[in-house]
Amino acid sequence: MISLHWKENYTTDHIGYCDMSHSDDLSSFELSEFLKFDEWIEEDDQLSVFPAANSSQTPVYRAHVIGESGVAASSHEGPSIAIEEGREMKEVKERVAFKTKSEVEILDDGFKWRKYGKKMVKNSPNPRNYYRCWVEGCPVKKRVERDREEQEYVITTYEGVHNHPTSS
DNA sequence: CGGGTTTGACCCGCGC
DNA sequence: GCGCGGGTCAAACCCG
Numbered sequence A: 001m002i003s004l005h006w007k008e009n010y011t012t013d014h015i016g017y018c019d020m021s022h023s024d025d026l027s028s029f030e031l032s033e034f035l036k037f038d039e040w041i042e043e044d045d046q047l048s049v050f051p052a053a054n055s056s057q058t059p060v061y062r063a064h065v066i067g068e069s070g071v072a073a074s075s076h077e078g079p080s081i082a083i084e085e086g087r088e089m090k091e092v093k094e095r096v097a098f099k100t101k102s103e104v105e106i107l108d109d110g111f112k113w114r115k116y117g118k119k120m121v122k123n124s125p126n127p128r129n130y131y132r133c134w135v136e137g138c139p140v141k142k143r144v145e146r147d148r149e150e151q152e153y154v155i156t157t158y159e160g161v162h163n164h165p166t167s168s
Numbered sequence B: 001c002g003g004g005t006t007t008g009a010c011c012c013g014c015g016c
Numbered sequence C: 001g002c003g004c005g006g007g008t009c010a011a012a013c014c015c016g
Helices: none
Strands: A003-005 A016-021 A048-051 A060-066 A096-102 A113-120 A126-131 A140-146 A153-159
Touching: none
Parallel strands: none
Antiparallel strands: A016 A060, A048 A060, A096 A153, A113 A126, A126 A140, A140 A153
């Protein structure tokens, strides 16, 4: 039913990010299918699903999991959105966060990003970087910061949905 | 010279 | 109303 696969240029060092292809009802798939792929995801974390920007014909959705542990303190808001086949997607401010084990903070996720800000966050020795999607008219933004207590992890927060296919 | 990045200023919502 | 924290702007800066 649900098959998961890592983006091919990611190694097993990277967690919490994957594409998901499906056959039937998206709103009722088992969260537990996800769990075995990611030790960070908690049982009661919310799952949000939205169409991945890709040019293929088969319906491919990108899924992220958001939970208390992965959300920057001030930005927590329920991202829950259910998508039904053939239904128009609801207009919501989509905001998803995931955590990646990595030494570098520049993770190639298939999109081009343009940095527009940097900020020191309170109670953290690490700066937070702000990026906007490079494509004209695309509303997507992302924040990248290193986890406060687990320095080997990078927290990336996406906001919005790409309105174009991935370049590169 | 041109584009993206840097970096301090600015702005805005919120709690006191 | 004011100060603080977080997000954004934009002019200077950097590097090809």
